[in-house]
Amino acid sequence: MAQKLSNLANKSKVKFGTIHGKPIVWLVADKNHAGYPSNSVTLVTNQIIKMLCFDAKESANSNSDRRSYGNNRYIYSNLRQWLNSAAAAGAWYTAQHSADAAPTSGNVWNGYNAYDGLAGFLNAFTADERAALLDSTITVGKSSTDGGGTETCTDKIFTLSCTEVGLSGDHTCGSKLAIFSDNSSRIATVTAECVANSNYNSNPSANAAWYYWLRDAYAGSARIARCVSSDGTLDWYNAYSGCYGLRPACNLSSDLLVSDSTDSDGCYTVIYNQAPTAPSTITVPSEVIGGENITVTWGASTDSDGNLAGYILEKKVDSGTWTQIYKGSARTYSVAVTYGSTSIQFRVKAYDTAGAESAYTTSASRTVINNRAPVISGSDGDLGSFSSAAPTHEYVVTDADGHQVDVVESLDGVAIKSYTVTLGQTNTLSLTSGQWLKLTNGQHTLTIKATDAKDASVVRTLTFTKAVTSVEFVQTVAMTADAMPTKALVNIQGNFPAGCTLQVWICNNGNDASPTWEDITTKALNSQKHFFTNTTKTASDWGVKVKVKLLHGSATETCYIQSIGGNFA
Template sequence: MAKALSSLAVGTLVKDTGTLYNGKPIVWKIADKGHAGYPANSVTLITERIISLKCFDAIESGNSDSNRRSYGNNRWIYSNIRRWLNSQAAAGKWYAAQHSADAPPSNANVWSNYNEYDGEAGFLAGFSASFVAALLTTTHTVGKASVDGGGTETCTDKIFFASSTEVGLTGDVVCGSKLALFTDDASRRAKPTAECVSKSEYTNSSFNTNSFWYYWLCDAYASFSYLVRSVHSSGALDWHYACGGGRGVRPLCNLLSSILVSDSPDSDGAYTIIWNRAPSTPPSLTVPTTVRGGQTLTVTWGTSTDADGNLSGYILERQNNGGAWKQLYKGINKTYTDTITQGWESVAYRVKAYDSAGAESAYSTSPTRTVINNTPPTISGNNGDLGTKTGAFNQAYTVTDPDSGQTLTVTEKIDNTVKRTYTATSGQNYSFSVTAAEWVKLANGSHTLTIAAADNVGGTATRTFTFTKNETEIEMTLATPLSSDDAVTKAIMSVTRQIPTGATFTVEVCNNAFDASPTWEDVTQAVTSGNKFFLSNTTKTAAKWGFNLRIKVKRNGATGDCYIVSAGGNFE
């Protein structure tokens, strides 16, 4: 696990293993948190030790001020050290004149030829890209010499020296406010690093890794144009010539308090800065095996993880016909529905995760899918409502497939019940027939006719019609009466039926069925009770006798199934 930089106490050591000076990681010490006047939500770092000996500024032989011609310039904004600290330039490339009399810290321009650094790379050249990007621009206050107007001025830097005020010493002017780290002389004292000692040209028996040494502050000694305030090896306030190469470099910087560090310190006693890590690659990317031109498909992918807890979403891209990748989607969802253009030959997809800091995972890439450019069949007409129907009916339609040589299979359904399945011929007219037998089995209310056509390579089409059955009466009779040699006088009948309570069921018969106006006799009671019945009519006007029946049902608002299945019987 990791924790925020702000969770560490003032005085705690931290380092970035990729940020080096003299080939070694720079170890920093937390000097303050949320320091007044510094960037919001920041933690202030100062190097634990003195990392180098360097002059503050070079001798300026062209300066009109005689002291600056001999001992350098003590104004921070023009100093060589400020320029070097804030440069990423390669060796020998960081220096640029800051005013007309400015001079580089070359061998000829530093006191006693100690520790010239114009040929070095800029200080930031050894920083990791993450550290450089994380450095906060800080506005800080520095003291000026009286020849420069005295008082203070503000500067904007990413790397800088502390002022006398900030280390808890009383300089010539007040520059900012004291950093929490500095409480007394002991807290101000610092020793040099081993690399600082080994690379220094300065020789002094007291200058070693086990002894405290002097280091620069950013304030000018106000009464002089060439003296700069510094911290004595004892921790007290001191001063030195600007061109002196025997004073130490102990820079400060500010980082966001939310930056992460390791849970525990390493062998140096320092917590390691953990820069934002990219999310993991999405573990899966699923694309349908069958891809059809002119249709849609849904792409899905697995969930990425982010060790920093700042996963923001995913970026999905598509490649068609082996061309350039195109972004289709960016967001937190893990599914996307894409439309495949008719005529494409192939498609592939890839997805990556990204976090709120802009870090991205590697891609998860799908196999390339071949696009099937089959044109699905079509069914004539439009989906719609056929209105109210009162009996058996036919619905005409035509199935067409522009791809020649394919097999067309059509399935007809009434209310999801398959009526028939057959092989159709493209362009031929067909009829969906709701027969009388099927009709009588349908309840009153809404019903659906579905026609589905499929070709042999997966293309499909569906046409749906709705209709309403609203039948309140049933009347059945024989289309052709039954002939008899004489008048039928008695008979017995049975009617298979479903009649709801409240509906009226009537059965009538006649023995002169061929007459223009047959004589109908009600035999409902006999039929419902299963008894024989007798006919009373003895006359006819037609040339022959004939028997017929007439069954009537009136729903009368009754609910439930209501139908006649069959009628049968005998007569004599």
């Protein structure tokens, strides 16, 4: 696993970059140091890693000191240019001003540690390491030869100023770094590789304390640059001296990942892990109702390292702070919207197994509609099968906001009743006999839709099956006759497939308590006249009635009576 560089304590050791074929060991010198890039950690090498001159002597310079001892203006120095170059051997140097000269053996003191033929300092760094270096604007003290005062430049690698190591030079350049407090804290030793790669005739022993360059000029001289002595005090020397050491610094992002623990050298190692891309989209419903749940979805992220782990979803209610509500691999999440809130907004980011995080993808802010939909008691479901009478269903409608609620009851998508409900009162959904008779056998759907004054609605859905196997009806009022009816013609229309049974009866004494029924099924189906056989009655008046019975039986098709008509005499 990994942790952020900013988690490390000051003076922690970090391996970063390479020189002389070995990793460079740096110290955490400060965090979020004033004047340096925001969210950065400042590193300075743990030891002196190389001996080389500040700047070569410049034979074409009109200033005699610089002609003989080198130039102490840091922004033009060979040291600065070499530190920030990734060029190959012998290709890093370019003249910085008209009199500038490369640090050849002829241009440095006694030819010690000429470095014009070396590759640039950053050449041995990996592409990831070079990309991790932050551009840092540094302040540099100038000599009176160059007008005195200070100037700035922007570099990735730089030497420290007198002020940054806690010494009082001729200028104030930046502010003191946290790890420097006294002479002891400023003392630096040379690495064994530094000594092994130096041709100075009085090299210090490996790991012995030594001098190292600072970036400030000695104010009263054109050729002398400031340095820290081997005892940690302020010192100075001619710029072209190749026997002084290099202890550079740099700034890295606080979010750069390093190992959780140190290696066998007591150093943390940098983990070059690319953060995932930000989720491509985030989708929030356009209508957000207080007190209800909404579903937030987001697009996928990609990860060049192939170690995408998941997503972190956050929400902000009204003008509050962002709060994490989900962390995991899913790309959808159901969120309860707080009733009474006025707005809600969401943002999502991706993270990988190494702890790197993408930028956020943020939704538009949604206005919360604080109106709760009405509630219909019960639940959706099936009422069962009905063969003789239509189903009924009792329900109660309530509304937490107390709004007027209108209800529409529908059968198979067609409204059959609309009214304004009394909240909390029991209501009964029922079908008229006509509606029931018109229904074919099979499954049907009843819906109850309740809509409040702010157009929030809820629907209850109920199903039932009509399974009528027989139908029978009798005229309730006899058709009046002035005299005894002797004949009649009855016609019946409908669908009577094989397997069903149809029976039709007629009587001419329909006003009697017990009429005399005569079977006319065949005649009714064929529109044939029937001659009554009955000649008696007990009631005062004659009257004609018709009775029909239809049994479904084994029929595989729909059975129904469409119409009955006729006349009598």
